[in-house]
Amino acid sequence: MLKLLVIGPGLIGKKHIALICDNLRCKLEAIVTAHPAKHKDLSEDLCVPIYNLLDEALSHHQFDGAIIASPNNLHVSQAKVLLKNQIPLLIEKPLSSTIESAEELVHLSQTAQVPVLVGHHRTYSSYVDAAKKIITSPQFGRLVSVQASALFYKPTQYFLDGPWRTELGGGPILINLIHDIGMLRSLCGEIATVFAFGSNSQRLYEVEDTVAISFRFTNGALGTFLLSDCAASYKSWEMTSGENPAYPFFPNEASYHFSGTNGSLDYPNMKFNFFADKEKASWWNGFVKQEKHIDFVDPLEKQLDHFIDVIKRNAKPIVSAENGLMNMYVIEAISQSITQQRPISLRE
16 A cells, blocks of 8 residues: 655645545555644544654655645645655645746656646546547537636635635635636647636735636637636536535536537536537527436546556656646736736747
8 A cells, every 4th residue: 555645634635635545555644734733633533643844754754655735835845855755746736836936846857757746636527538529529510619617605714714815826716717727728728828807806805806718729719717706606617517515516507618610518517419410500400419427436536546556657647747837827827917908828
């Protein structure tokens, strides 16, 4: 059984810990946190030592891999120490809080030849492969556009539990939208240009609470995206996919709509409509309707299994540090567009 370290037993860190404890291929060897006393009960329940300092944990244990689930601004400093010790990493998204430090981390990973997996867990969703097959099918045609959203309401306690979420680097662009950027790049292709408007008029925090974005993809398709953490809505991945039981589930709704030259797909409810005869495609004609059933598997569970394969060198990271950095470039372009009030090319 592989011995794993988890740094940061917060909201997502505890989920990683639970999955490790349920996995027969690995075991939780230790936990590192800036607040050991706060997580003393967790340590005692699991009979696992908890440390305040990463160096202290490394001096007492041999780790086969580590999961970094600490605040974004700590990712790179902690990853440096682990890479120096040749320990493969799963780093929660985003890779870092700044482009410069993320680029440094990618370089360090390449130099050390130690694999780094970035925690874009939606990549492992049961829906992704099915959606790719439809979007690339003759029945769908060439991709024309995508409309997507992540609209939800975060309670006040969410910000009290993590005050850093009200400060620059802690808003929904970096915390939430980066998941959708990974999804859009995976299903629609690389993003060429973005144009975005942002607002903090509802919560009045330092960070944004609502964002509207337009995309141009390198294949010529266009897209729009609405993001808000103060919108009383269910139009988000969490509430339309049912992958996380912590959220209410709206199985008949969709947070993505892909349109092609011969068909369209609502996602993730997988409702597919297409013209039976491409030669007679017309808005006057009806569609053939299909709805694909998906057998659900927890994507975080699949991600952990993949991480174990990466540690054993039986697989290369599906979402590598380089891939995670590309998602950050898109996020940076969106932030620049909001600030400069103009379209931003990814080539910039």
